[in-house]
Amino acid sequence: MSGMMSGMGSVRSHNLGPADQIPPGEGRAFAVNGKQVAVFRLRDGSLRAVSAVCPHRGGPLADGTIDQQVVICPLHQHAFDLLSGCSTTGTEPLATYRVSLDGEQNLVLETGAV
Amino acid sequence: MTSVLDTPRARKTGRDPRRRLVVIGNGMAGARTVEEILARGGADQFSITMFGDEPYGNYNRIMLSHVLSGEESDADIFLNSLPWYRDNGIDLHAGVRVERIDRFTKHVFSSDGRVTPYDTLIIATGSRSHMPPMDGLHTPAGSVKPGVFGFRTIDDTRKMVAHAKEDHHRRAVVIGGGLLGLEAAYGLRSHGIEVEVIHSGGHLMSAQMGPDGGAVLRRSVEALGIGVHTGSRTTAVLGTDRVTGVRLRDKPDISCDMVVVAAGIRPNVDLAVLSGLPVERAIVVDDQLRVQDEDDIYAVGECVQHRGEVYGLVAPLWEQAVVLANHVTGADTSAAYLGSRTATKLKVAGVEVASMGLHGPELDTDEHIVFSEPSRGVFKSIVVRDNKMVGATLLGDSRKVAYLTQAFDRGLPLPEERLSLMFDLGTPGDDVGVAELDDDAQVCNCNGVSKKALAGAVRGGCTTVAGAMDATRAGKGCGSCKLLVQQVVEWAAGGAVEEDPAASYYVPGIPLDKPALMAEIRKRGLRSVSQVFQALGPGSAEDAKSKMGLASLLKMMLADQYIDERDARFINDRVHANIQRDGTFSVVPQMKGGVTSVQQLRRIADVAEKHKVPLIKLTGGQRIDLLGIRKEDLPQVWADLDMPSGYAYGKSFRTVKTCVGQDFCRYGTGDSTKLGIDIESRFQGLESPAKLKLAVSGCPRNCAESLVKDVGVVAVEGGRWEIYVGGAAGAHIRKGDLLATVDSPEEVQVLTGRFMQYYRERANWLERTYAFVPRVGIEHLRAVIVEDAEGRAAGLDAAMQASVDGYVDPWRERDDPLTPGQFRTSLPLTVLPQVPVR
Known part of the structure; x- marks a missing residue:
């Protein structure tokens, strides 16, 4: 799957490995194409992916606490909507990525134009 | 010039x-x-x-x-x-x-x-401040004698606090038993100073109330441990170069280390x-x-x-x-000031006081309605002349004060049944008082906010008490009007009051206060954070902000019955270390009582060298902090240290700081080091609503700073131990209150554990003991914990024992991570550390 080109601009898919490397309700960080991406597995099983570095002071968002809507940065408690990337506490937004599972329960992340 | x-x-x-x-x-x-x-x-x-x-x-x-x-x-x-x-x-x-x-x-x-x-x-x-004439107020050189204070400015206050905090200063005399004098006495008392109030009048607050009210107030003030001498005139301040006491007319001298003159203003x-x-x-x-x-x-x-x-x-x-x-x-050149009818509404020394107009009847035809209940500290007196209220004194219960103030200001006709001036008789209660209030009536006297302005803010969308307070500044002065502000907001919102979610909920995402939340958890047999959200969350929704508080609460309540879901923990508790600004962690090995050994030091040195630890720092709690450890290195660092966790990262029992104690110190009167180690061994790592920092000092010189700890123990002469609770010396500074003085280290351990368990069960999330102790009151704590007045001591001790028994050193997870990638880096491309290395 990795490196597959789609018809819409330069979207690239990246296989990040098995989903169960992320415990339910937590996040793990991945280096993808020179970018740091935090992927979260919500407790209902759905997946979210956002840029891994908090725009406020560089906090590691994969270490944050999440619920169904937001991730809270562990350093200064800025919160971000996991779908839109917008901050609910008034700081800069995060980049968001599409992430899904393939047939073998691997995480597939899309980078480039969405 | x-x-x-x-x-x-x-x-x-x-x-x-x-x-x-x-x-x-x-x-x-x-x-x-x-x-x-x-x-x-x-x-x-x-x-x-x-x-x-x-x-x-x-x-x-x-x-x-x-x-x-x-x-x-x-x-x-x-x-x-x-x-x-x-x-x-x-x-x-x-x-x-x-x-x-x-x-x-x-x-x-x-x-x-x-x-x-x-x-x-x-x-x-x-x-x-008025300095009444007396001998010895000044040194021969003409300056005010060291230890004599006025109480008027921020500098006066700072100097008084500094003086009160000096170790050997134990006793103060306050001259003046009016409003200011009682406030000074109350403030000094909270620093653990013995206070005597000398008042020349026949009863306390004689400018605001009559003798009967003064007698009830005296009882309330004395219950705070403040001595009261009325009808006493101070004739001299004793001492040559500093204060050693005061001389009274017709009474024995009183020795003291400080004198506060609060005898009125000029x-x-x-x-x-x-x-x-x-x-x-x-x-x-x-x-x-x-x-x-x-x-x-x-x-x-x-x-x-x-x-x-x-x-x-x-x-x-x-x-x-x-x-x-x-x-x-020139905004309104017709404006005229015609004088004020002074109605005072205050909280003096923790007692609600409202006073206006006459203190008692003056004419034969004046009606005087009096209610007195000294055991509860409640006194109410109302003077009526020609069916108009001409004076009132309310003590210890100011629920009717809004209505009475208005009746007094405007000369409103009064109800025939005079008793209803003092009490709400079969009416819906306080709301009536607020509804009756005039639009222009001032609710907050500090910031001059009227009922109209407050109601306007509510109609403008501020439908929570906190919101309306922010918008108008009402209640942001002395705070004594907060109850009334709340009533007005509730009235203005017309029943559609929005509760302040953050105000009473234990955690923001579950709409229950702590007792109700704990009751529901018990009743439904909930054992994990996700079960709590499922059962009690609005729409069964999770709330990230609530997870850590719930995890801590459930662990405290259920001990080994708790189902530990790691995502509910804050990162520090997931990896048992304290996250730093660059995403690295600090590692603090356990060093009970701040006592270490050659072996420990050598091992720590080896670990620091092997892992190229960028900063090694001694902490305020007498521990050694290794800073700048990468998350992925944590298990190896712990393995190399082979020491238990020192808990420098959690909302939990942290450290017991100790002084050298009697083995070496020539002043030591008790084995503080051993007791500190024993306390830390027993209570290590216990979850609590906020962190707990303890100390044990071997003598009243207090080298371990026991008076400013959540629980601080001081050995005193005669083999006895003082236990202080609710102290702090961080963002907030507070001297702890004396909970008890006991005869043995074993009793110290029992009462310390009982206090901490009570705090764990009753305190709000993130409420440190310095807020909790004054909120519930040291007298109450003494009754529950020392005297066992509520019969709860055995239950508290058993709950604490269950928590102690359930303790496992979290650093053991190094051998067997609990979740996949528990110690995986979260900033894979970032070259660490970003923090400068010294």
Whole structure:
């Protein structure tokens, strides 16, 4: 799957490995194409992916606490909507990525134009 | 001396076309008047210059008693900080005293040699502490004797706190049993000082109430451990170079280390007298607050005499400021100040006091309705003349005060059944009082917020109490009106009151307070954070902000029955280390009581070298902190250390700091080191609503700083141990309250555990003991924990024992990570550390 080109601009898919490397309700960080991406597995099983570095002071968002809507940065408690990337506490937004599972329960992340 | 002389005429030809307003005095009256002037477009009319004797911005003098008691920090009481003056274009000379006014050439001369011209002048010099005549107040050199204090300024307060904190200072005498004196006594008491109040009147607060009320108040004050001597006059302060006691007329001397003089205030009128302005008891002003026979000089506040009255309360001052501002700016030249009917509503030494008008009947035809319940500290007295209320005193219960104040102010007709003046008889209760309130009635006397303004804020969308308080500043002064503010908001919201979610919920995402939440968890048998959200969350929704608090609560309640879901933990608790600004972690190995060994030190050194630890730091809790450890290195660092976790990262029991103790210290009276180690061994790692930092000191010199710890133990002569609770010396400084003095280290351990368990069960999430202890009250804690008045001691001890038994060293997870990638880096591309290495 990795490196597959789609018809819409330069979207690239990246296989990040098995989903169960992320415990339910937590996040793990991945280096993808020179970018740091935090992927979260919500407790209902759905997946979210956002840029891994908090725009406020560089906090590691994969270490944050999440619920169904937001991730809270562990350093200064800025919160971000996991779908839109917008901050609910008034700081800069995060980049968001599409992430899904393939047939073998691997995480597939899309980078480039969405 | 250089003078900068700037003539009025020269300035008028200059570029600034505005008139020059000079304000002498930057206290509550001066600053409030300027605020009122600015609110009326005064900045367009005037260039404003202010002089303040104190080298600060403007602060809330009423709150000094809270600063003294440690309930507020001095930074919290500032109303206008220095940038406020700059932002409003005000030229503030702080710490500069005006020495003379030349009212003919219209200049003021200040202590810095400056000569400042004015077009309009406002005098707001306030008042100062009255020092009644007595021997020995001063040293032979003429300065006030060390240990003697007034209670008027922020500097007075800071000096008093500093003096009270010195170890050997144990006893204070407060001269004056009025409002200020009782506040001083209460504040000093909270520093653990023994306090005696000497009052020349026949009963406490004799200016505000009659003897019967005074007797009830005395009982409440004495219950706080404050000694009261009424009908006593202090004739001398004893001691040659410092205070050693006071001499009373007809009574034995009282020894003490400090004397606070709170025998009333006197207007500061020296400047006015020197400048030839009319002064009787204070500066004489007319109904426009204009100084008598002066066109351009106004005066406001406590330095003013209006129609023969001199006021020492804040409410008249606000009214004067409005009238003055209306005149000076021309906003309403018909405004007139006709005097204030002084109704006081205060919290004195923790007791609610409201007083207005007469204290008792004066004519044979006056009706006097009295209710007295001294055991609860409640006293109510109302004087009625010609079916109008002419006086009231309420003590310990001010629920009807809003209605009574209005009845008093406006002379409203009274209900035939007089008892309903004091109590709500079969009516819906407090709401009636608020509904009856006039629109213009002032709810918050500190910030001058009317019922109308508050109701307007609610209609404008501020439907929570906190929201309406933020919008109007109501309740943000001394805070004594908060109950009334809440009632008005509830009334204005017409039943559609929005609860303040954060106010009572234990965690923001579950709409229950702590007792209700714990009851539901027990009733439903909930065992994990996700089960709690499922059962109790609105729409069964998770809430990230609530997870950590719930995880801690469930662990405390259920011990080994708790189902530990790692995502509910904060990162620190997932990886058992404290996250740092660059995403690395700090590692603090356990070092019980701050005692270490050659082996430990050697191992720590080896680990630090092997892992190239960027910073090794001694902590305030007497531990060694290894900083800058990468998350992925944590398990190896722990393995190499082979020491248990020191818990420097959790909302949990942290450390017990100890002094050297009797083995080595030549002053030591108890084995503090051993007791500290024993306490830490027993309670290590316990979850709690907020962190717990402890200390054990081997003698009253207190080298381990036990008086400012969540639980602090002090060995005293005779093999006894004092236990203090609720102390703090971080962002907040508070001296702990003495919970008990016991005879053995074993009893210390029992009471320490019992206190901590009670705190764990009762405190709000993130509520440190310094807030919890004063909230529930040390008397209550003593009753529950020491005297077992509620029969709960055995239950608390058993719950604590279950938690102790459930303890597992979290660093054991190094051998077997609990979740996949538990110690995987979260910033894979970032080269660490970003924090500079020393």
